[in-house]
Amino acid sequence: MAEKFDAIVVGAGPSGNAAAYTLAKSGLKVLQLERGEYPGSKNVQGAILYADALERIIPDFREDAPLERHIIEQRMWVLDDASFIGSHYRSDDFNKPPHNRYTIIRAQFDKWFSQKAQEAGVLLICETTVTDLIMDGTQVIGVRTDRLGGSIYADVVILADGVNSMLARKAGFRPELNPGDVALAVKEIHFMPEETIASRFNVSGDAGVVIEMIGKITKGMMGTGFLYTNKESLTIGVGCMLSDFKKQKISPNRLLEEMKSHPSIRPLIEGGEMKEYAAHLIPEGGYKAIPRIYGEGWLIAGDSGMFVNAVHREGSNLAMTTGRIAAETVIELAAQGKACSTKNLAAYRAKLDQSFVMKDMKKYQNLPDILHRNPQFLTTYPELLNQAAHIMLKVDGVDKKSKEKQIRSNFAHRRSLFGLVGDAYKMWRAFE
Amino acid sequence: MHIVVCIKQVPDSAQIRVHPVTNTIMRQGVPAIVNPYDLFSLEEALRLKDVHGGRVTVITMGPPQAEAALRKCIAFGADEAILVTDRAFAGADTLATSYALASAITQIGKDQAVDMVFAGKQTIDGDTAQVGPGIAKRMDLQLLTYVSQVDALDLMTRTVRVQRRAEGGVQVLTTKLPCLVTMLEGSNEMRFASMDNMFRAARYQLKVWDRVAAGIDDVGKIGLKGSPTVVSKVFAPQARTQRAEIIDTESGEPRDIALTLLSKLFTQHPKLGEAISKRAT
Numbered sequence: 260m261a262e263k264f265d266a267i268v269v270g271a272g273p274s275g276n277a278a279a280y281t282l283a284k285s286g287l288k289v290l291q292l293e294r295g296e297y298p299g300s301k302n303v304q305g306a307i308l309y310a311d312a313l314e315r316i317i318p319d320f321r322e323d324a325p326l327e328r329h330i331i332e333q334r335m336w337v338l339d340d341a342s343f344i345g346s347h348y349r350s351d352d353f354n355k356p357p358h359n360r361y362t363i364i365r366a367q368f369d370k371w372f373s374q375k376a377q378e379a380g381v382l383l384i385c386e387t388t389v390t391d392l393i394m395d396g397t398q399v400i401g402v403r404t405d406r407l408g409g410s411i412y413a414d415v416v417i418l419a420d421g422v423n424s425m426l427a428r429k430a431g432f433r434p435e436l437n438p439g440d441v442a443l444a445v446k447e448i449h450f451m452p453e454e455t456i457a458s459r460f461n462v463s464g465d466a467g468v469v470i471e472m473i474g475k476i477t478k479g480m481m482g483t484g485f486l487y488t489n490k491e492s493l494t495i496g497v498g499c500m501l502s503d504f505k506k507q508k509i510s511p512n513r514l515l516e517e518m519k520s521h522p523s524i525r526p527l528i529e530g531g532e533m534k535e536y537a538a539h540l541i542p543e544g545g546y547k548a549i550p551r552i553y554g555e556g557w558l559i560a561g562d563s564g565m566f567v568n569a570v571h572r573e574g575s576n577l578a579m580t581t582g583r584i585a586a587e588t589v590i591e592l593a594a595q596g597k598a599c600s601t602k603n604l605a606a607y608r609a610k611l612d613q614s615f616v617m618k619d620m621k622k623y624q625n626l627p628d629i630l631h632r633n634p635q636f637l638t639t640y641p642e643l644l645n646q647a648a649h650i651m652l653k654v655d656g657v658d659k660k661s662k663e664k665q666i667r668s669n670f671a672h673r674r675s676l677f678g679l680v681g682d683a684y685k686m687w688r689a690f691e
Numbered sequence: 692m693h694i695v696v697c698i699k700q701v702p703d704s705a706q707i708r709v710h711p712v713t714n715t716i717m718r719q720g721v722p723a724i725v726n727p728y729d730l731f732s733l734e735e736a737l738r739l740k741d742v743h744g745g746r747v748t749v750i751t752m753g754p755p756q757a758e759a760a761l762r763k764c765i766a767f768g769a770d771e772a773i774l775v776t777d778r779a780f781a782g783a784d785t786l787a788t789s790y791a792l793a794s795a796i797t798q799i800g801k802d803q804a805v806d807m808v809f810a811g812k813q814t815i816d817g818d819t820a821q822v823g824p825g826i827a828k829r830m831d832l833q834l835l836t837y838v839s840q841v842d843a844l845d846l847m848t849r850t851v852r853v854q855r856r857a858e859g860g861v862q863v864l865t866t867k868l869p870c871l872v873t874m875l876e877g878s879n880e881m882r883f884a885s886m887d888n889m890f891r892a893a894r895y896q897l898k899v900w901d902r903v904a905a906g907i908d909d910v911g912k913i914g915l916k917g918s919p920t921v922v923s924k925v926f927a928p929q930a931r932t933q934r935a936e937i938i939d940t941e942s943g944e945p946r947d948i949a950l951t952l953l954s955k956l957f958t959q960h961p962k963l964g965e966a967i968s969k970r971a972t
């Protein structure tokens with residue numbers, strides 16, 4: 260017997276859970292399908308949780324969500340082969356509740372979020388892969404799964420199925436993934452006693468530190484490294500554009516191994532016992548890579564719609580926000596007795612355009628191109644900056660003015676005056 | 692025909708870690724699964740139902756979270772699921788557990804007589820293989836362990852014939868119903884649940900029984916009180932220092948690889964070489 264729902268949500272990551280929760284809360288009959296054994300079983304994230312996006316969905320989430328540590332210190336490192344130069348921002352204001360950012364473990368967090376959605380009335384079915392969208396002409400009217408008798412119908416289908424979105428590709432809503440639009444990230448979780456983390460990172464209680472890294476660690480490839488403190492573990496990882504990995508023929512795990520042995524990083528993770536290894540794609544093509552996100556009877560949210568702000572390492576919050584707004588759009592249409600047609604669902608895009616989601620995506624729309632065409636930002640500059648710091652800090656009888664001159668000439672030598680001005684302009688434009 | 696299948700929710704032992712400092716087992720974040728050995732028993736029960744009709748009831752004694760494991764069994768095709776849960780059961784060893792389960796199965800039998808009880812051969816977290824036999828003894832059921840195949844079931848004569856793996860061979864045994872069977876791993880393969888059953892499982896309201904509902908009066912026989920077993924020590928096994936070795940040959944031909952492997956084996960274990968050449972001659 261084929262079942263019929265008001266809405267079917269594919270995927271139980273942050274975007275799917277946000278959508279399903281919001282829909283069910285308003286009283287709609289929602290089915291959520293997840294191919295993993297349980298929500299979060301297949302999902303990978305750093306992971307930093309941005310409170311704001313979740314607060315708009317579950318205001319009192321702090322009461323029982325599995326949060327690891329709240330972030331009080333952000334370090335940005337630019338690494339050369341054996342050194343780093345960077346900035347640390349630490350503020351006791353970040354220690355005051357309500358906290359703004361947390362580290363989380365996705366397997367636990369997704370399970371919790373999904374539990375909330377189920378309590379709100381979502382019917383969740385796991386270990387079930389949606390294999391096809393059922394079409395009536397151009398209209399999506401349901402889904403088929405990998406199980407016997409797997410056709411299920413709904414007024415609207417929300418694709419929250421992550422970066423690979425086999426469904427959107429199969430249905431022709433989105434082109435094949437372009438290796439230049441996705442990063443491949445690998446990460447490990449290392450067990451470490453709380454006391455060690457507290458002393459190594461100078462934190463107490465549930466406070467934590469994040470380190471974001473660029474520079475030589477990615478061997479000229481466009482990408483970043485990261486190290487986050489969890490309650491009883493550290494997460495360390497690195498991600499680069501898939502196209503760069505292909506070109507450089509470096510394996511991601513070797514890159515991570517080498518990063519872990521960097522003299523500035525090794526002491527931080529020493530003694531940790533590896534608990535988990537994971538690899539995942541991140542859609543980093545930016546604004547220009549966003550596909551069509553709505554149509555006759557369907558909406559796309561989260562990574563499936565390429566909603567990731569790579570510069571600020573935001574993804575899960577965009578996923579939750581797009582999931583929530585997709586749901587709100589459907590709820591409004593249902594309340595007015597209107598169909599989920601292309602015309603009516605255009606409100607979803609309009610709402611996103613008005614929100615921080617599209618505004619931020621647009622702001623950095625040129626950055627991926629610029630970094631692609633100007634690898635010096637990730638290779639030459641880290642080296643020059645580290646050299647400059649080294650020259651200035653080494654006390655060796657050379658006067659400071661001569662040192663400045665040497666630094667200037669190093670820069671001019673490596674990048675030429677024209678190149679320097681051009682680079683500054685490009686960066687300014689990219690972040691404008 | 693009425694079959695009861697006993698299952699247990701266990702932490703996925705492949706993903707369990709021992710805390711490097713305190714030496715305790717870290718269960719946090721380790722996914723809970725249906726004890727894999729139980730699934731061979733459940734599948735065999737479902738196959739008997741497919742052929743002979745009737746009803747399959749799954750039962751577990753465990754904490755409230757064990758609900759998820761029962762739900763999974765409903766998805767595979769079980770008809771009913773009963774969660775026997777009570778604080779009084781906490782700390783039960785195999786003696787107390789088999790007592791509680793035997794008692795609960797007796798209660799189930801009051802509704803419809805139980806013809807067969809299936810249990811897992813053992814669990815992956817306790818590995819005792821005692822609960823199934825314990826239930827059989829307490830309920831006075833014929834006991835068939837390590838069964839690799841149920842050959843025939845005759846509901847008229849109320850007999851069952853099975854193949855049982857024994858040391859050095861296979862025993863073919865016939866016995867009377869009611870009986871208790873534990874299946875050998877690998878003896879069948881769990882079916883892939885249909886969409887309808889997935890829906891049924893997601894919506895299924897399972898029965899939750901406390902101690903009283905399970906028909907237990909004597910609290911001295913359950914939980915910690917009814918458990919004479921003492922855990923004297925817990926320790927993490929030492930990781931082996933021996934490293935795996937990658938065997939490389941220039942040609943990469945299977946034959947060369949095999950020869951290299953053999954010569955390595957014989958060099959490392961000279962006795963083995965002697966024994967084999969003795970046999971060959």
Ligand SMILES: Cc1cc2nc3c(=O)[nH]c(=O)nc-3n(C[C@H](O)[C@H](O)[C@H](O)COP(=O)(O)OP(=O)(O)OC[C@H]3O[C@@H](n4cnc5c(N)ncnc54)[C@H](O)[C@@H]3O)c2cc1C
Nearest residue numbers: 270272273274294304305307389420421561562574575578
């Ligand atoms: C290494 C790494 C670090 C990151 N760090 C951060 C960070 O610190 N902060 C941050 O905000 N973001 C971060 N991100 C990005 C963030 O993880 C993603 O943006 C976010 O997970 C997107 O959520 P989603 O729900 O759209 O997709 P996903 O989380 O990928 O969820 C998709 C779900 O759909 C299911 N699914 C897929 N196809 C099907 C199908 N056909 N049928 C049924 N189910 C299906 C999948 O199993 C999965 O559960 C990071 C990503 C990576 C890889």
